[in-house]
Amino acid sequence: MKQEYTISLFTEDHIGILSRITLILTRRQINIESITASESAVKGVQMLTMVVTTTPDMVNKVARQIEKLVDVIKVFVHTSPEIICQEIALFKVTSRGLMSGSMIGDLVRKHHARILEVTPEYIVVEKSGNKAEITDLLAILEPCGVLQFVRSGRIAVTRQVKELNAYLKEMEEAERGRPEKLEVYN
């Protein structure tokens, strides 16, 4: 049975690593539904969060193949109940449309959105939440005239947040613990 998985992974900040990762998924015809990349809590270590839909067997196979890449430090695979995830979306809506009725008030009170910029022509609204919440808000704003809509990929933490950070710490300590990382030959 196919289901949604969030693959979180830590990599060295090296050129080409993203290509190598996507090659593995492409070869197995797995579509990346969303992807986010940014520096992690450790300097020089990138964190990547991808959402894919596939079978449990296949997600384990590709996770192992990704982890095998020289520049990949660690791969975690999670199903939706195991993580807390958010996306962020920006809506650029016509001011005229948004000003009618009680829409503005509803945005802030009911949908916990924020107003980022107001001009006579348009208003920019920011909303973070899960995929469904953002999609719902888009449907609500649509009649007001949405000029632009953009959403980020998923970012996620596991319910055992400690595990991820502990692993990175361990790694750092292990590295510091090595008195002379590289033997000197000459």
Add this chain to the structure above:
Amino acid sequence: MKEKTTTAAEQDMNNHEAEVTGAEALLKSLIEEGVDTIFGYPGGAIMPVYDKLLDYGDRLRHILTRHEQGAAHAAQAYAMVTGRPGVCFATSGPGATNLVTGIANAFLDSVPVVFITAQVTSVLIGTDAFQETDILGISMPVTKWNAQVKKAADIPDAIARAFYIARSGRPGPVLVDISKDAQVENLRYSYRKCTYIRSYNPVIPLHMRDIESAAVMINHAEKPLILAGHGVILSGAAEELKALAEKGGIPVAVTLLGLPSFPQKHRLFAGMLGMHGNYASNMLTNQADLIIAVGMRFDDRVTGNLKKYAPDARIIHIEIDKAEINKNVRVDLEINNDAREALKALLPLVREKSLEKWIREFRILDRVEYEKVIRPETEPDEGDIRMGEVVKTVSDLTDGDAVIVTDVGQHQMAVARYYRFSEKSTLVTSGGMGTMGFGLPASLGAASGSPGKPVVAFIGDGGFQMTLQELGTIMQYQIPVKILLLNNNFLGMVRQWQEMFFNGRYASTEMANPDFVVLAGAYGINARRVTRREELGQAVGAMLAAKGPFLMEVAISREANILPMVEPGASVSEVTLTYR
């Protein structure tokens, strides 16, 4: 300009920090890694490196092949016979793309090769400059790691990483792409061998609990079977494998690349696995109650139909590459570790046992295969010469003490089936990739890496003509390979499939061939053609005794089939023993 007064060696002593060019730094780095031989082909972008190579001729032997693909295969073969990473040079653009088949071949068979390609000057990268190609992107799916260097100062570290990655863990090819300006620029040279990369942990700690579980499973098994692959050879675990098999009384079947991992004269040798493997090993895979797979990856050519594979067996998989475990076959116990380390730990926990009844089942099936297939193939009284009898003749006359190289196809399977490999044998063949044209260039690489040992290359008429330009290399360096050209004027394996699965419709498989003896003569290589069975023994003997390179063409049966065969889609226990 001051005149040179010190020798290169003296300079070496006191110039760790001396200024050298990137090209020279590359060569010095290779020497630090113990490299003595390079296979390659020059071109525009790599000229600074070749220029410096002239000054290092006393320490670095360069073998100029006739095509970059040949250099890649030769470097792989060199690695396979020496156990050290092979090194291959090529220029940018077409030079680099010509390597791709060779890189992919080394990748699928886990052989450490360091490929150095030149790249156009860094400011031109990305502009579609003359002879520019994105070799990093192209080689990404077929290298263990690759990187581009655009500054001379980065060359030593890149080379150190390349060697560390290529030879550690599950070995494989790596590629370093060096821009032309980085080769010319100066740097303060010093070399540090790489022994650690944070994101890469090739040495895996042993979990004793799993080893103990494995021992319990082995001690309780009544019909255990060991499947030994290339990993046994790569990790140097042949002795440990033999000790384990002997202590537990366990028969050992091998994969194509695992052939020399277990002596074939041993009473526990159970044969080769897979499509053209032995009858007993395939049939009894499906009767075994325990499979102990060591350093192999359950390739589809080994397993046949996965749905009907080893239904009664629990499976222990000892494998250094975690991504191979549970990839094709679901296993009951995974031991993600180096084969040698795991077997060493396992040995004391395994009880001494004798499983005569189980072994007898192998012998019974061996007898059937011998009568129906092996004897007619290796000891025919009449008719055309068979591939099997040629291989057997070489096997008898070398007594397993040789480097055996093959190309790909029917003759390859004949060698795998009828050469009696032992601890003294080395097999250089293209397994996972099945690259026709591998044999001839591989043979010159193998011979360059094993002086004093007989190197016999079995090659079909099809594969030979894919890379026959390497006869020029063999001539130039007088590389003493013995080329055994098995000529049936057909692309034999494809013809066999056409006969068996395409109603005998021979589409583009019949070959009109040149006079190979004359061709060899044009390269100054001694050659002869054998057409009669009676000449065979004497001819092989003379070939083996010949000094220098030699080509022997044998006219063999035109439409012979390799059997037994596990047909595509069939289970390993549905072996076709005879056909027609």
